[in-house]
Amino acid sequence: MKIIGIGVDIIDNKRIKNSLKNLKFKNRIYSAKELKQSILSNNKVSFFSKRFAAKEAFAKALGTGFRNGLNFSDIEVVNDKIGKPYYLKSKKITKLIQKKFKIKKFECFLSISDEKNYSTAFTIIQSI
Helix, strand or coil: CEEEEEEEEEEEHHHHHHHCCCHHHHHHHCCHHHHHHHCCCCCHHHHHHHHHHHHHHHHHHHCCCCCCCCCHHHCCEEECCCCCEEECCCHHHHHHHHHHHCCCCEEEEEEEEECCCEEEEEEEEEEC
8 A cells, every 4th residue: 555645725714605605616616415415514614615625635635636627526525424524436536546646446535624714634545
């Protein structure tokens, strides 16, 4: 096992709070599954800010940013039964990682956190 990508991001929650007023922003950045999941959240700004940071951290770990066909909504963050966040491995994400790093199997690790004013995310991509 080898770490092949690390990414971190921090976002001012006010920036996301203001952007959430724009429906086009929400539909461009978040997947349908994330938008549906947000309905259950008591703190929408925190919910969306943490996911925005996670998407940025993932793009940094990938080393390409948002180019070569990678869009924010391609990166989906969901939670397991006990609340731990993780990235969904879509076919598109899997192909991007396999092609970029010339590997077959990989794992993605995600840690997200927030305070009143900021949200942060840390991502590791590891070959198996």
